[in-house]
Amino acid sequence: MAQRMHDNTISEAVLSVAKLMAISAITAPKARGIDNVVVKILSDRDSIELLAKKMEELSKEYGEFFARDASNVRRSAAVVLIGCKIIRMGLKNPAKWVLDADTVCNIVNLGIAIGSAVKTASILNVDNRVMFSVGVAAQELGLIDADYAFGIPLSAYPKSIYFDRVWPPK
Structure with missing residues (x-):
């Protein structure tokens, strides 16, 4: 079963979904219409392995879940x-807000973009999971030019590898 991800048809389909997710993220509504969202797709095995290795390295600093997530990334098609x-944006800060309004609105844009992207993957039946750990490692490697980043690994196995974190199923 694990060989299924290496099937070119499946990998190409998952990559097509990744491209549609990028469109969903880029076209998602943004505060004041200001485009601050950055998207990049990794689909070659070397980039994915580089990312997974960096995540394992960072697990020593940020926690073991980085290594666990690296295992998921390795088994992902993209x-x-x-x-x-x-x-x-020049927004005035509301009196009770701890963070400045510009930062909050920019990060909300990111959240809406991520939500739009994972909705697209879900509609197209591609398994995914939003991972903070992937974004941190991608930033450390310079894979994405962003102030804040998250990663969304994608797979198409008979059972999602991202939620019970056991593969293959027993």
């Missing part, structure tokens, strides 16, 4: 990186 740049 990874969609979505980040945002903090752009000053």
